[in-house]
Amino acid sequence: MAKETVFTMKMEKDLRDEFMAEAKAADRPASQVVRELMREFIQRQREAREYESYIHHKVQLARDSVKRGQGLTHEEVEAVFTARRKAMGGEHD
Numbered sequence: 028m029a030k031e032t033v034f035t036m037k038m039e040k041d042l043r044d045e046f047m048a049e050a051k052a053a054d055r056p057a058s059q060v061v062r063e064l065m066r067e068f069i070q071r072q073r074e075a076r077e078y079e080s081y082i083h084h085k086v087q088l089a090r091d092s093v094k095r096g097q098g099l100t101h102e103e104v105e106a107v108f109t110a111r112r113k114a115m116g117g118e119h120d
Contacts, residue, residue: 034061046060
C-alpha cells in the first residue's frame with residue numbers, strides 16, 4: 028500500500044525515546060510499529076462497536092419480550108436454574 032500521508036503528533040520526549048528504543052530492539056521501523064498499532068486500535072474499536080450494537084439488540088429483544096408478557100420474573104428464572112443445577116448434581120437442599 029502506498030504511503031501518501033504524513034502524520035505528526037506531539038508526545039513526551041521520554042515516551043518517544045522509549046518507543047524508538049523498543050522499535051529498534053525489535054528491528055522494526057517505528058513507522059511500521061505505529062501503523063500496526065493504529066490498525067489494531069481500529070479493529071478493537073470496530074469490534075467494541077459491533078459488540079455494543081449486539082448487546083443493545085439483545086436487550087431490546089428482551090424488553091420487547093417482557094412487553095409482550097413473555098418474560099419471566101426473577102423468582103421464575105431462579106427456579107429454572109435451581110432445577111438445572113440440581114439435575115446436574117451441583118446443588119443440594
